[in-house]
Amino acid sequence: MSDLFYVFGIAVVVLALVVTAIGLRAHGFPKSRGAVLAGLTVFTLLVAGTCTYAVVLAREEKEHREHEWAEWREQQAEEQESAEQAAEPEAAADEGGAEEPEGGEAAGGEAETIELTSPEDGSLVFDTDTVEAAAGTITIDYTNPSPVPHNVAIEADGETVAEGDVVTGGDVSSVSVDLEPGTYVFYCSVPGHREAGMEGQLKVK
Numbered sequence: 001m002s003d004l005f006y007v008f009g010i011a012v013v014v015l016a017l018v019v020t021a022i023g024l025r026a027h028g029f030p031k032s033r034g035a036v037l038a039g040l041t042v043f044t045l046l047v048a049g050t051c052t053y054a055v056v057l058a059r060e061e062k063e064h065r066e067h068e069w070a071e072w073r074e075q076q077a078e079e080q081e082s083a084e085q086a087a088e089p090e091a092a093a094d095e096g097g098a099e100e101p102e103g104g105e106a107a108g109g110e111a112e113t114i115e116l117t118s119p120e121d122g123s124l125v126f127d128t129d130t131v132e133a134a135a136g137t138i139t140i141d142y143t144n145p146s147p148v149p150h151n152v153a154i155e156a157d158g159e160t161v162a163e164g165d166v167v168t169g170g171d172v173s174s175v176s177v178d179l180e181p182g183t184y185v186f187y188c189s190v191p192g193h194r195e196a197g198m199e200g201q202l203k204v205k
């Protein structure tokens, strides 16, 4: 198509130069009316052809550009898509990583915490004389709201296996120990308190 366009264009220019050259040299040119008509017809056809091909070429060029533009957009979309896909596995990996510690804790055995307290007036008793827990790491958090010093301790088979700090005024005495199923004693190790009644049963199942 573009070749034909150039052929038409060059033909118009060459013919115009030839006709002009003849007209300058030859007097009385054109010699006949028929020659004038023939010349005009040829020029008209050549110019019309050139214009037609110019329009066709412009259209083709436009289509070509649109095609390239469409390809470019398609490529951009694909790149964006692949970038998103690349980001997804990372996000999934982060989620997986966050889940692992939770699973690790669960696999480490059950940890149970028992809350204990005693009367505000300092009476030598706990608020309960029996607590239960599942075997594993058992923690007792004893809160002493009174000004009388107390703590919490755990006894297994007559031996103290855990003993918390002596506390007063709302502070917490805490013990934590691994226990197998069985019956244990929790008590206050401040001298005289256990004997006065500050003890209870810890049943581990």
Ligand SMILES: [Cu+2]
Pocket (backbone or CB within 6 Å): 124, 149, 150, 151, 188, 189, 190, 193, 194, 198
């Ligand atoms: Cu006590």
